[in-house]
Amino acid sequence: MLVRLTKILPILIAFGITGCGMMPYVNKVLPDRKVDYKKEKQAETDLEVPPDLTKSSIDDARMVPDISPAGTATYSDYVSERKAAGATSGAVMPQIGQLEMRRDGDVRWLVAQAPVKDVWYKVISFWRENDILLLKQDAKVGLMRTDWIENRADNKSSFVPDFMRKAFGGTDTAATRDQYRVRLEAGKASGTTEIYLTHRGMEETSREGAAGGDGQATWVTRPTDRGLETEMMRRMMVFFGAPDKRIVADLAQQDERQPRSQLISNKGRSELKVMEEFSRAWRLTGMALDRGGFAVEDQDRGEGIYFVRNTDSGQDAVKKKGFFSKLAFWEDGEVEQENQYQIRVIDAGKTTIVVIQNSKGIRDNSATAKRILELLHEQLK
Known part of the structure; x- marks a missing residue:
């Protein structure tokens, strides 16, 4: 996709110099960056407790990251390794007490006033509410890992409008993917649970071939985004019902690294x-x-x-x-x-x-x- 966009760059430049009348439109395609994850259609049916794996539904025919990346992988290879285990559960959602954010230097985590087993079900419900699939759920260890998910905000802030991507054979998928891990541990105080959330990221880049480029793309790692971790924890606090004043106060804590x-x-x-x-x-x-x-x-x-x-x-x-x-x-x-x-x-x-x-x-x-x-x-x- 990056190679194709390079070929049409002169056309884009021409669009850019047509005058100030384009500015209102540019403001629409260059909004403030935010988190807007693509919803996975299978989340409502697949995300039950506790399956071992759930399949990905990212609709991307290009090369995508794999969990066991021994080289490049096609999307069909990626999907073939996603085995759905659709065990279902009719558990009643437990009531969770106060949820607050703790901070140690630049590290943040959440503390819930409820035992691990109750918080586990609530966090599962959080991912389901956001239509995000889980690749792994291990209640014994208290670990869950999401699928690689697409942040559509990255695509919306792209310089290239959607209609031009489609006109020149491109797609409207974002060039980044995010994955989250959540680990639950019993807290220091009896009946509490500590929630640790971490981020991993991938980004799409053009693959250079012997002739200067073969038109395909590969996925490479990008640094952990602490801002995305904080944002996801904020959303989790909202989902758990934490008061707005509590959320604002917790996020305002000073960073001491x-x-x-x-x-x-x-x-x-x-x-x-x-x-x-x-x-x-x-x-x-x-x-x-x-x-x-x-x-x-x-x-x-x-x-x-x-x-x-x-x-x-x-x-x-x-x-x-x-x-x-x-x-x-x-x-x-x-x-x-x-x-x-x-x-x-x-x-x-x-x-x-x-x-x-x-x-x-x-x-x-x-x-x-x-x-x-x-x-x-x-x-x-």
């Missing part, structure tokens, strides 16, 4: 030193894992261990680069292919140490383990 982590070597073994006490470091590490694309299969806060699997890799990813090349630390030839790890968070008084263990609980000092610590450091620093 300071370095939190440092990569160190202890007797030749790599470690991540987090300048926070255990409870805060545990929370921050969990969010860093979510943003980094790791699937938290289980967790034991008492032992300080996250049991994780890297969902952005596959055995083929050792041989080929995928969409998430930044996270694909397994692509180097000397790196081991193990895909399951234990992230150990160790209480050290006023600070905390994070180390990597293999699936058997043995300290791992491999190149892969070092890259995992580097990724966590990048998210925490």
Whole structure:
């Protein structure tokens, strides 16, 4: 699509210089940026509790991101891997008490005055209300992950009007996709739940071929958008029924961002030193894992261990680069292919140490383990 638009750029320029009479129209096609996600038609029927996976309904014939991106993928390949598990539930929606936003530096999360099992159903209902599909729901771990969703506001703010896109063979889909993860944990106070929401993003870019471009597009990662995380949490607060004054007050909290982590070597073994006490470091590490694309299969806060699997890799990813090349630390030839790890968070008084263990609980000092610590450091620093 980007290549086609390049070819018609002279025509667009001609439109742009026809005079001030065009300005009212330009104002309409260049509105303030906002979140306006495309509604998924299957949400009402597919988003029941608790299915394992739900299929995507993004109508995009071009290349789209995959959950196991070992190279490029067509939309048909993407859809074929989305297996619907339509288990239904007739559960009555529980009543949730007060919901408020908490902040620790630049990190935000929500706290609900209700147990995890009740909040779980309410959050499921939130995604359903917004017609957003879930690719994963794991009530045991308290983790849910949305499909890659299209923010139509990005398309509406494009310089190219819809009628011109269609006239020249383009589409009216946005060139970005967003995905959210929500993780629920029992709060410090009895009967409360902490809700952690993280964002991951993709954007479409032109793929250059041997002749300067083959007319196709690929999807690449874009940085985590903390603003989108905050906006989605705000919408969740509204859905939960939080008072307007509470929402405004919570969002007005000042941002205090300071370095939190440092990569160190202890007797030749790599470690991540987090300048926070255990409870805060545990929370921050969990969010860093979510943003980094790791699937938290289980967790034991008492032992300080996250049991994780890297969902952005596959055995083929050792041989080929995928969409998430930044996270694909397994692509180097000397790196081991193990895909399951234990992230150990160790209480050290006023600070905390994070180390990597293999699936058997043995300290791992491999190149892969070092890259995992580097990724966590990048998210925490």
